[in-house]
Amino acid sequence: MAWRPGDPPGRRTALVRVRTDSGLTGYGEASPMMGGDHSLLVTRDFSASLTGADPFDQAVIQDRLLHRYIKLGPEGAVTGALAALDIALWDLKGKILGLPIHKLMGGAWRNELPFYASVGGNAERGVDEMLRVVEARWTSEKPAAIKIRWDGDRTRQDYDIPGDIAKARAVRDLVGPDYPLAFDANNQYSVGGAIRVGRVLEELGYLWFEEPVQHYDVRAMGEVAQRLDITVSAAEQTYTTQALVDMISAGVRMVQPDIVKMGGITGLMQCAAICFAHGVELVPHQTQPGIGHVANLHLLSTIMHNTKPAEFADPDDRMLPGIPNMPRPSGGCFALPQGPGLGLDFDDAEIDARRI
Structure with a gap:
């Protein structure tokens, strides 16, 4: 589409x-x-x-x-x-x-879900430009937390560690000492580089350090997680429950499978049970502005120990012609849809007009 x-x-x-x-x-x-x-x-x-x-x-x-x-x-x-x-x-x-999906899953613990603003594209931005983008989202959306994403070239390992640290410091200075922050490296560091950056993030009070090394190197991800005090998260690029267990066994204590990759709602329900059994935080990755986002809200509402806000990636209204009642952020939260199924209204004529 x-x-x-x-x-x-x-x-x-x-x-x-x-x-x-x-x-x-x-x-x-x-x-x-x-x-x-x-x-x-x-x-x-x-x-x-x-x-x-x-x-x-x-x-x-x-x-x-x-x-x-x-x-x-x-x-x-x-x-x-x-x-x-x-x-x-x-x-x-x-x-x-x-009935709404969350009722079919056993009921919602909450009808409003706080979100964090996931701000991407920072590998290619200078400090000043990045701060302008972050500040715009921070002031307009009032998110419960902010995550800065790099989205850089994964073939350039440890490319600009001093510059990355400078950006992390600048965002902390912008929002103050107590505001919740996270840092998504998008797999761009070696083990040594990740530990160097992670130590600074600990000093700056960041809540989590996402995918610091290549996602497929489970041993390396676990080593970084075990050597740092900051929570290291991973598994947005994990597609099976077996691979999720491998990541947890390596030492990762916060996992982020994605509902549009990990078997949908049924798959994420299995992930939730695995995380509960292992005492691991489940904080699903989610960057899609439409159905994936809403399905994720239904799933998150049913989790008793929901420790972090939902991800809200770079805002995009491109799906509104086909889904006019898409939930909008308000006061740092999303309201949980209450209509049957996903609770979304679909305009098939608009959707068909945009088919490729």
Whole structure:
């Protein structure tokens, strides 16, 4: 889905619609990598298996399809496609029963969820420009916390550690000594570089240090986590529960799987149980402005020990033509949708007009 003419792949949305013979439609969203093309290609092949299936069998459907296409993954395209399908089936179940997804999951602990402003693109910004962007989000959105993301070139390890530290200090000076801050390195440091930066972040009172080393180097991620006092988080690029357990076993105590990558709502429910059993914080990654974001709010509302705010990435109104009642931030929080399923209204004519 290209919501605006000329949208590059990173700005596109991979939507999946599942229709029932009664006329109801469930909507899901896949991982946005490569504009979602990789997942939608797999989703196309799911169709034959879904014809005649019962949407209340969403867990059976997910496992059956995962193992049918296991040799294409199990990480990446297949898991992202299954996430979209799973969210759509939960949306359908809610619409059939006339209940919001959080009710189907056992109930919400809270109907308003605080968020943190996730401010990306800082690898290429100078200190002054970064501060302007951070301050604009801080003053306009009133978030409960701010995370500064680097989004840099992962092939340039330890490229500008002094500059990164200077940016971290400048943001702390901007917001004051007690405001909650986080730092997302986007995998750009060596173990030694990560420890050097992490020590400064500890001094500055940052709450967590996200993916300091390459996500696939689980041993290195665990070493950094165990050698620093600051909470090290990881797993936004983890696609299976087994890989999540490996990350926890390595020593990571805050994990961030993503609902549009980790098997949708069913997958994140499994992650929540694993984290509860291991005494680990679950703080899901979420950068999608539409269905993924709302599905994540439903999931987060049902977690008793919800220790951190929800992620709200760089604001974007591009999905509003197709989803006019998208939740908006207000007073540092998002209100939990109360309508059936996701609680979203979809304008299929607008969505179809933007299909690629």
